[in-house]
Amino acid sequence: MAQIHIDKESYDVKNGKNLLETCLSLGYQLPYFCWHPALNSVGACRQCAIKVFKDEKDTRGRIVMACVEPVSDGLHLSVADPEASAFRSQNIEWLMTNHPHDCAVCDEGGSCHLQDMTVMTGHAYRRFQYPKRTHHNQYLGPLVHHEMNRCIQCYRCVRFYKDYAGGKDLDVFAAHDHVYFGRAKEGILESEFSGNLAEVCPTGVFTDKTLHTHYTRKWDLTMAPSVCQHCSLGCNIIAGERYGSLRSITNRYHEAVNGYFLCDRGRYGYEFVNHPSRIQHPNVRGRQVSGKELYTTLQDLLTSKNWIGVGSPRASLEANFALRKLVGDQNFYQGVSKVEADLLQRILHMTHSGQIHQPSLQEIEQADLVLILGEDPTHSAPRMALSIRQAVRNIPLQQTASTHIPAWHDVAQREYIQDTKGPLYIAYPVASKLDELASYTLHDHPDVLAAFGFDLAQAIGDDPLGDQNEPTLLRNIAEALLKAERPLIVTGTSLISHNILEAAWAIAMALKHQNKNASLSFILPSCNSAGLAYMEAEPLEVLMKSAKQNGISGAIVLENDLYRHYDALELDQFFESLEDIIVLDHLEQPTTAQATVTLPAATFAETSGTLVNNEGRVQSFYQVYMPKNEDIRPSWQWLTELYQIKIGLTPDLLYPSTPLLEELAASLPQFAGIGAHAPTFGLNGQKIPREPHRYSGRTAMLAHIAVSEPRPDQDELSPFSFTMEGSRGFPPPPLTPYYWSPGWNSNQALNKYQIEVGGALAGRHAEVNLFAMASTIPYPTKKGGVNQSQSVIQNATTHTFELLPITHIFGSEELSGYGDAISKLAPAPYFAINKQEASRLSLQPGVDIHLRIGKQTYPLTVQIGQELPAGCAAIPYNIPPLTGITWPAQGTLIPTTP
Amino acid sequence: MFSLLRSMAITFLHLFSKRETIQYPEERVPLHPRWRGRIVLTRDPDMGERCVGCYLCAAACPVDCISLQATEDEQGRRYPEFFRINFSRCIFCGYCEEACPTYAIQLLPDFEMAEYNRQNLVYEKEDLLIDSQGKYPGYNYYKVAGVDSGIKPKGGGTNENPPVDIHQILP
Structure with missing residues (x-):
């Protein structure tokens, strides 16, 4: 602890910090650009000038940069000093001499750190009359948009991209006011974290290219706290909607999970929500059915057959549990392959x-x-x-x-x-x-x-x-x-x-x-793999061949493309052995094509749910918006209704679901205490608004349909309101829908939500970790060596290879792969072997071959992977058409006829 | 009695004072150029749409009666995909015009917008866009902005230097 005096006020502050973070933590409005809580100080932008005094009697002082000055005991400093404020204002004026008149067409506008800081220093009118320097832009791929004119040379982009994320292809070129941040040659950014540039850049040089195609200002988004669905880490995100489509994903800070950054799959994987092949209406045997007819059809189906339920590792705990409740514990199966379940x-x-x-x-x-x-x-x-x-x-x-x-x-x-x-x-x-x-x-x-x-x-x-x-x-x-x-x-x-x-x-x-x-x-493998596995159900594979013998005549498949998990031929036979298949999912996919009944299921943005991440952390994502199409409903809601219909209720007697998480915790002891991970109430006795107070167009956006405004969507289930109404304040971290604070419109308003800048969020609710609630059944350590799989191929004359599944950030995950931007980056299906094997088989890289795996044949392109062992070939994991392979797998090259 | 007669006298005297009412619609009220009436979207001197879809008018609107969606043509020029004003909500405060960075949205001296059917007060872009520069002739936002959207090349705008050649090392 050290005592410092800021503008004659005394504070006890932590040692080992710099003055900028200390001032920000204490709530002083001190502008900055190059400093970032995760990237620390470099002292490049000269913006955070303050005055430091020798002692309390010193009145002249000297101007220093707060970000490169340590806290020391007894320090006297001034933020409000007229000379220091003038310095900051003039510094911004200099930074702005070349800044283009772009705010109106700039995607950063409204969440721009440069705008905020310019207003903060009071600089308003341009006095510099000379021409502005301009730059050419570069094409940086489908994820990041480049507009170099707007650069203020803070160096944050290269410090993040090169120093922090280890990227090689973004750099700074040229000198003095010509400095250029970009690639040596135009091309797709190689780093998997390039999307963070949009958030790291204090202005609009790097912006989100997918947002560009359906541009909406931050203040116009309906936002809710969400959790990324595209891998098992459960990074916290903010999802924003406008006019009924999901517009953008931005980082939501969690000090223990993702901190300040997201990966590109998480940031850009959302596009599947707006995909044209979304299932829009309930469909029974090729016919669009709704209302009473749907319920009577479903009632007939549900009561007349023996159903099993197939759960999904990408569906929420609530949805999986609702299915388990519908079909009964014994009839609930995991929709993953046996080897994955094991x-x-x-x-x-x-x-x-x-x-x-x-x-x-x-x-x-x-x-x-x-x-x-x-x-x-x-x-x-x-x-x-x-x-x-x-x-x-x-x-x-x-x-x-x-x-x-x-x-x-x-x-x-x-x-x-x-x-x-x-x-x-x-x-x-x-x-x-x-x-x-x-x-x-x-x-x-x-x-x-x-x-x-x-x-x-x-x-x-x-x-x-x-x-x-x-x-x-x-x-x-x-x-x-x-x-x-x-x-x-x-x-x-x-x-x-x-x-x-x-x-x-x-x-x-x-x-x-x-x-x-x-x-x-x-x-x-998936966002809720741990949660599904915790339900302790058998994988579907154990039943697949004997469904008929066991008297099973129908299957309800929840948010799952089984063709990604099981062999297509076996699955076809399984489906043939059934009389009826009900599939609930977001998009048309191979499994929905087999269904006799498809029910459109809401995505993560259209419903709330709970996931368990790879470390057992229980986290909830919240509904962002109510889908305009009333036929699209949450899976758990469909399944709860199916349950009620099954037990004999008529459609007009259906009642809303009881809280499923509580029921889950009560019926499965391994989930005890799960509901405590997030508050279920709002703030100050009111709801938390999903829309910022500047949300626009409220009385016009639906006026073309009917000039009388409809009642806003009501949210009875979550602590949020779908409108601007509710308590404005600092909601607890799991319920923070967006970051905003007076004068801080960009995501850097986050500083105000933290106890100290760069540290934990204020008001963090006690979290639940399923793995921490461990029993003490010890897991035995296997001694000795490995059961070498029998399949390792030693014979160097064969055309058969043992296949190794290689996971890819873009393409290997199902939902993100439907997105426009991500699908452009997914690798083409390849077959990689080492050079010796390639020359043995006289295969050149780039040649198209056919590979037979099991009973299926796949067209692939040869690649050289020099480090691969002999007898082994690498293929991309679960990138279409290479889905549903039974692992471990072998592949045989089929000689192609010229 | 006296006060009664006085009141009548005053009333009769008004017969000879100047009339404040006019015979609308035969006679028109003179409106000032800055009178805040009908809202229009104007065009720039090249007859391109001035609106760039920046959403500032919508944000400034106190009754939230403006709603739009920005989109872009092949050359990168931003324009509104749709632009809707619900005039049954509009209070003609003129904040949208004040907020507009491109002089696109303007309030004109015209108030004859009454409708029998309230739905007809919802104006779409086709109803709002006029073939004129309105009150501010000569301004073309894309000539002074830094972006290249097919109006001028990079560095070809007003008060811009040609693009930097990053390979040269001269000061």
């Missing part, structure tokens, strides 16, 4: 044993050693890769402690540590983007990777080393793991290998036996 079951046993800590992303950022076993986080859980990129800096940063370089002085720290990196070990079949940071990489068959893991566990456990090829290397890694204070092991289900999981567990347990504080993070 993997998840195993992971849940591991986490449930309470033996190993599951780290949050923020804890991952604090790790001082990372071992990645059988995962490529950049593609399977991208935001985690960004955290790992920060974690490798921890060891070198520890050395700066002796140099008096303060923790917030980013540029000095980076100068000092240069390229030194902390330990990062990666074992994955193909090269990954994180390899460039790794101290050691191992590219091999998953079983070899697992064997490496077991050997490592053995080496840690001080067991005598067996006959290893690289005993010294293993010994080195083992020693590094033992030396680390917060070692982290990352593993997951991407490679669909039990051995990998067991090996990761063995390493974690070996470290635990050595009294090391290790943590183990699992990357799961």
Whole structure:
């Protein structure tokens, strides 16, 4: 603690901070550009000028930049000093000399940090009469729009893109007022985090290109707090709607999860919500049916048949539970493949044993050693890769402690540590983007990777080393793991290998036996994989072939494309054995094509729900808007009604659902206490408005339909109102629909929502973590080696390869893959083998081949993946048409006739 | 009695004073150029739509009776896809005109907008857009903005230098 005096007021503040963050935390309005709470200080923009005095008698003082000046005890400073304010105002005037007259056509307008800061300093009229410098723009791909004229040279973009996110292709060129931020050559930005540029840039140089196509100002969006649906990490997002379509996704800060940044799949994956192939109306045997007729048809169907329910890892807990309630516990199945269900079951046993800590992303950022076993986080859980990129800096940063370089002085720290990196070990079949940071990489068959893991566990456990090829290397890694204070092991289900999981567990347990504080993070396949697995249902596969024998005549499929999980031929047979199939989903997909009844289901933006992320964190997403089409309804609502119809209620007697989460917690003890994760009430006895107070067009947007305004949509279920009415204030973090504070229209109003700038959000509600409510059933550590799968192909003359599923950020996830922008970035289906294999088969890269997997044949393009082991080929995981493959899989090349 | 006669006398005297009423519609009231009446969308000197869909008028409107959606043509020129004013709500305060950065939305001296059917007071872009520059001739926003939207190339606008060649190293 230090005492400082700002404008004659005394404050007790934390040591080790800079004056800018201290002033902002204390509520002073101090403008800044180049400083960012996650990127720290560089002192480039000269905007946060304040006056520092020698002592209380000093009246002259000197102007310093607050962001590069440390807090010291007894410091006297002034923010309001006339000279300092004049400096700040003139500085902005200089920054604005070249800023174009673009606000009216700029996507940043209304949430622009530059606008806010200009108003804050009082600069209003341009005095500079000379011509403005201009720049050409670049095409940067389908995600980010570039308008270089607007740049104020704060360097935030390159500091985020290059320094923080490890991108290579965005840089700064030229000198003085010619500096140019862009790529050496036009082209698609390579980083998976490029979308953050739109939020990091204080003005409109980088903007969201998908928003550009249906542009809406921030003040016109109806917004609600939401949770990303496109991977298992559960990053917090704000989703915004206008005129009945979802317009944009922006970051919602969560200090323990995503912090300030999102990945591009999370930011741009929303486009499926507005997709033209959305299911619009209930459909019974090819005929659009509604109203009473639909209910009578459904009643006939539901009472006359034996139904099973197929749950989904991408549907909310509520929807899955409503289905389970409808069909009964015994008839509820997981809509994932058996191997995936088994993997998840195993992971849940591991986490449930309470033996190993599951780290949050923020804890991952604090790790001082990372071992990645059988995962490529950049593609399977991208935001985690960004955290790992920060974690490798921890060891070198520890050395700066002796140099008096303060923790917030980013540029000095980076100068000092240069390229030194902390330990990062990666074992994955193909090269990954994180390899460039790794101290050691191992590219091999998953079983070899697992064997490496077991050997490592053995080496840690001080067991005598067996006959290893690289005993010294293993010994080195083992020693590094033992030396680390917060070692982290990352593993997951991407490679669909039990051995990998067991090996990761063995390493974690070996470290635990050595009294090391290790943590183990699992990357799961989907946003609610953990939640579905927690329901402890059998996978559908166990029933598929024997449905008829068991007297099953109908299946209700919830928000799931089963053709992505199961072999198409087996699934076709299964569907044929059934009389009726009811499918609830958002989009037309192969499974809905098989349905006799399709019911249009609301997406994450059109309903609320609860998800369990990869660390067991329970988080809710909230409905953003009421779909205009009344036929589109939440799955849980459809299913609750089906339940009521089934038990004999007539359509006019249906009643609203009871809170499903409470019922879930009551009927499944593993979910006890789940409802406590977020408040269910508003603020000050009122609802929290989803619309900002400047929301426009209220009395005109529907006037073309009828000039008499309809009653606004009512929300009985959530703490939010669909209008501007309600309590304006600071809602608790899980319920913050948008960030705004007087004078702070951009997302940087977030400063006002935090206890201290860059820290935790104020008023955080107690969170629920399912994994933390662990029992004490220990999970046994597998000893010894790996059951080498029988299928490893050694014969170098064959045309058959063992296939390795390679997850891709764009395309491997189902819903985001429907989006326009994301689908442009998804890789074309490929078949990658190493050079030797390619020359053995005389295949050139780029050649089209046909690969037979099981009974299906797929057209693929040959690629060279030099690090792939002999006998193995990599194919993209779940990118159409390569879906529904039964893993582990083999593929045979079919000679093509010329 | 006296006061009664006095009142009648005053009333009769008014027969000879100047009339305040006019014979509308045969006779028209003179309106000032800045009279806040009918709202229109104007065009720039090249007869392009002036409105760039910035949403400022909608945000300024105290009764929220303006609603629009911005879109873009192939050359990057922003314009409103639809632009709707609900005149049954409009209070003719002129805030929209004040907020407009491109002189697109203007209030004209015309008040003859009455309708029998309230629905007819909902004006779409076709009803609002006029083939004139209105009260502010000569202004073309895209000539002074920094974006290239097919009106002028980068650096070709008013008070702009040609685009920087980032490969040159001269000061």
